[in-house]
Amino acid sequence: xxxxxxxxxxxxxxxxxxxxxxxxxxxxxxxxxxxxxxxxxxxxxxxxxxxxxxxxxxxxxxxxxxxxxxxxxxxxxxxxxxxxxxxxxxxxxxxxxxxxxxxxxxxxxxxxxxxxxxxxxxxxxxxxxxxxxxxxxxxxxxxxxxxxxxxxxxxxxxxxxxxxxxxxxxxxxxxxxxxxxxxxxxxxxxxxxxxxxxxxxxxxxxxxxxxxxxxxxxxxxxxxxxxxxxxxxxxxxxxxxxxxxxxxxxxxxxxxxxxxxxxxxxxxxxxxxxxxxxxxxxxxxxxxxxxxxxxxxxxxxxxxxxxxxxxxxxxxxxxxxxxxxxxxxxxx
Amino acid sequence: xxxxxxxxxxxxxxxxxxxxxxxxxxxxxxxxxxxxxxxxxxxxxxxxxxxxxxxxxxxxxxxxxxxxxxxxxxxxxxxxxxxxxxxxxxxxxxxxxxxxxxxxxxxxxxxxxxxxxxxxxxxxxxxxxxxxxxxxxxxxxxxxxxxxxxxxxxxxxxxxxxxxxxxxxxxxxxxxxxxxxxxxxxxxxxxxxxxxxxxxxxxxxxxxxxxxxxxxxxxxxxxxxxxxxxxxxxxxxxxxxxxxxxxxxxxxxxxxxxxxxxxxxxxxxxxxxxxxxxxxxxxxxxxxxxxxxxxxxxxxxxxxxxxxxxxxxxxxxxxxxxxxxxxxxxxxxxxxxxxxxx
Numbered sequence: 001x002x003x004x005x006x007x008x009x010x011x012x013x014x015x016x017x018x019x020x021x022x023x024x025x026x027x028x029x030x031x032x033x034x035x036x037x038x039x040x041x042x043x044x045x046x047x048x049x050x051x052x053x054x055x056x057x058x059x060x061x062x063x064x065x066x067x068x069x070x071x072x073x074x075x076x077x078x079x080x081x082x083x084x085x086x087x088x089x090x091x092x093x094x095x096x097x098x099x100x101x102x103x104x105x106x107x108x109x110x111x112x113x114x115x116x117x118x119x120x121x122x123x124x125x126x127x128x129x130x131x132x133x134x135x136x137x138x139x140x141x142x143x144x145x146x147x148x149x150x151x152x153x154x155x156x157x158x159x160x161x162x163x164x165x166x167x168x169x170x171x172x173x174x175x176x177x178x179x180x181x182x183x184x185x186x187x188x189x190x191x192x193x194x195x196x197x198x199x200x201x202x203x204x205x206x207x208x209x210x211x212x213x214x215x216x217x218x219x220x221x222x223x224x225x226x227x228x229x230x231x232x233x234x235x236x237x238x239x240x241x242x243x244x245x246x247x248x249x250x251x252x253x254x255x256x257x258x259x260x261x262x263x264x265x266x267x268x269x270x271x272x273x274x275x276x277x278x279x280x281x282x283x284x285x286x287x288x289x290x291x292x293x294x295x296x297x298x299x300x301x302x303x304x305x306x307x308x309x310x311x312x313x314x315x316x317x318x319x320x321x322x323x324x325x326x327x328x329x330x331x332x
Numbered sequence: 333x334x335x336x337x338x339x340x341x342x343x344x345x346x347x348x349x350x351x352x353x354x355x356x357x358x359x360x361x362x363x364x365x366x367x368x369x370x371x372x373x374x375x376x377x378x379x380x381x382x383x384x385x386x387x388x389x390x391x392x393x394x395x396x397x398x399x400x401x402x403x404x405x406x407x408x409x410x411x412x413x414x415x416x417x418x419x420x421x422x423x424x425x426x427x428x429x430x431x432x433x434x435x436x437x438x439x440x441x442x443x444x445x446x447x448x449x450x451x452x453x454x455x456x457x458x459x460x461x462x463x464x465x466x467x468x469x470x471x472x473x474x475x476x477x478x479x480x481x482x483x484x485x486x487x488x489x490x491x492x493x494x495x496x497x498x499x500x501x502x503x504x505x506x507x508x509x510x511x512x513x514x515x516x517x518x519x520x521x522x523x524x525x526x527x528x529x530x531x532x533x534x535x536x537x538x539x540x541x542x543x544x545x546x547x548x549x550x551x552x553x554x555x556x557x558x559x560x561x562x563x564x565x566x567x568x569x570x571x572x573x574x575x576x577x578x579x580x581x582x583x584x585x586x587x588x589x590x591x592x593x594x595x596x597x598x599x600x601x602x603x604x605x606x607x608x609x610x611x612x613x614x615x616x617x618x619x620x621x622x623x624x625x626x627x628x629x630x631x632x633x634x635x636x637x638x639x640x641x642x643x644x645x646x647x648x649x650x651x652x653x654x655x656x657x658x659x660x661x662x663x664x665x666x667x668x669x670x671x672x673x674x
Binding site: 060065067068069071072074075079096097101108109110111112114146169170 | 411413442443444445446447448452454456457461462464465466469471472473474475476477478479480481483484502503505506507509510513667668669670671672
């Protein structure tokens, strides 16, 4: 196959990044529940245990709090652990170590240590796993200074941002939408990084800026393509990192289009869309706005089991199309 | 001459563990550090009362033999995680009281540059990975440090100090289990001072002795009188040997008592005056160690007074150093949140 168009799935891209990191740096190792012979709940670690052995691909007991703490302790003492939470919902079980320890240790100790730990969180709805295995909790962690929080939306970024995270001296939390794992896309061979803290303009447009995260980036691109026929020209900003947030890319885009729609899967209230809206409202872009800012987020409900209810809980392409059309046509 | 040495060795062989294991000079150093811990905390308390230190603090007065005994067999590059009641651990592992005072005063010369205070006191260069404001927060971190030691083959042993309150946190159980299944070089040290804040272990803990929890994780559980330096040091020595040999973790329960309240907000309504006075009068770890050293001929009253005088000067100098040190600039508020890139 032509190297330039080599395609991998999002899950394969992550696996490749971990393998490259382990080849390059003997301090890098993996920890998590059932990441060894089982290959991970979503087959992200796959056969890595066969290639790197059980000393570097470590199955942990079902102990999210302890496991996260072990990863933090290993990180401050010279190793580069990558800790997989089986589902991002289980961050709730490890929150103490993430929020009180990993995020604050460098600060509390006056800069005497760094905490180069990477934690991976399979996130989001759409798998019929119901309320405790489908949440999008990235804004919880995005609220904590000391953490970096990223949401790669493509296989290319999944690999490049993970490699950037592993090289980063600070704790990086990666939210990977489970429905993206099978998504295929171009992934370059070898080592490369995609910077943390930089948004990416996925599609240029004049009429409306849509800032989207994770799986909503692809849905937004689908919506933008559909609206092209109606003469609506949408700019799609893939936020990629929610801490530290790339304010300037968002502000510049809104100054160009004069309209802002935020699309994210997490519960709408107090989600990333609130932050993006506020940063635009606080900036010089406010004067450029021709319409109220609109947020399209998840419903104010846990994720239900029934597939139709589940789909209705989070923004879908028709919802984005309708919201974008209304915004541009001045219905709002 | 060889005969004379043998006589000395023989006479010491009948004494408790530490007197055969360590030199008289080392043991006098232990006494020095026990005084230093006690006077440091008394000095910190006084500074707090006078309004020179703000926030709160958790004093370990009465627990000095536990901190010193556990750290006695550790090498300088061995590591510890500590607790909110961690001043003694910090000094026992080699910290300077001047920089500790500076931290309590919130100064840039403090171990945490004024960002941590009493509850996050650390001395990474001496292997103290930090006190912790979260009960049991340091236990999984210690297991992680021990995992690093094993993976990097550094030979380091890690000690995790925690209190009796921590033994009812999930993190304790998860961490002990992982340390056991992976046979990590870590020693879990429960300093059981009888109360998690106001709640006695009898009311909070289903087992009589916290060391019994070790059975659930297939590791030795050792109970020591935490106020007798030699007993603590011997248990620690054995646990360190076991850890370095790759045989895995040990849980040591060091039964002790804090003379002061939980923190500065404590009104002491959960224990009797008689109980506190009994521990202070009859089981003070420093008095017990002084008596042994004197009885066994390692030091006389004059020698002890000389150490006390030296410690008093160290404390006074430390407080002066802290007072004279610069406070952090407000402009540096956001330093150390992330690693600064060169």
